[in-house]
Amino acid sequence: MNNLNSIIIEGNLVRDPLFRSTAKGTPLCTFSIASNRFYKQDTGIENEVSFFDVESWSKLAESCYNLGHKGRGVKVVGRLKQDRWAGPDGKQRSRVSIVAEHIEFRPEFKREESDQDDPSEAGASENAVTEDIAEMASVAF
Template sequence: MLNRVILVGRLTRDPELRYTPSGVAVTRFSIAVNRNYTNQQGEREADFIDIVAWRGLAETCANYLRKGRLVGVDGRLQINVFENNEGRKIRHAEVVAENVQFLEPKNRNESSNDFGGGGFGGNNGYGSGSSYSRNPVDDPFADDGKPIDISDDDLPF
């Protein structure tokens, strides 16, 4: 069986960091994910999906993510069932993040070394999280607007 969800979207609100009574960090946020089609008015609709991250990944998300940031989330779908005050069963779907990728710089107008693309997660979301930054100059695939000169000898096929 397989339960895997991969999403790319923008945060609809700042993450909320909390700790369980035993001291485990948990962060909740939601992302808006555009649908591939437009409605009858020509507008693109979006789905708003709740995300939960645990431990080190939770702390990293709470520290670095803000409303409007573009992220990639890799995780699993979880359905929680509980009874409300009226005794009705309520089903709530959320994605338990195992990996979160920051897909753009903190501030698109900054010219810092934080080029985005920092990834956090691994170890099923229970690790301390790790990150990397890269300078656009170090990216061999960066588009500097100039034509690329490739000879037939450079191609592998």
């Protein structure tokens, strides 16, 4: 019987994804995400940032490479995997990473280029975009 090994994490890509293939030709995409945690402290609100390595395989790897880029928000559902090896100095090393089973990218909002002469109209559309972003940020995946 398998034990439970499941993780859900949200964050932003730290850098552009790296795409490669195994010797047998299976696509593999690796990337890192930063996940923020805010909490109250006596001096105010504190921010704790954690970084996680993620790997995705096959068609999911191709999608991650095509859709992902530095700074893009992402939600990863997967499992933890521990790699172990002996370092050059003979000491045992280990690393825990996330193997993605499902990935959702946050929507991206692009500013519309307009050649309007009235700056009040341009400001109104910027406010609408800002309100849309604030609304999306309040909605959980």
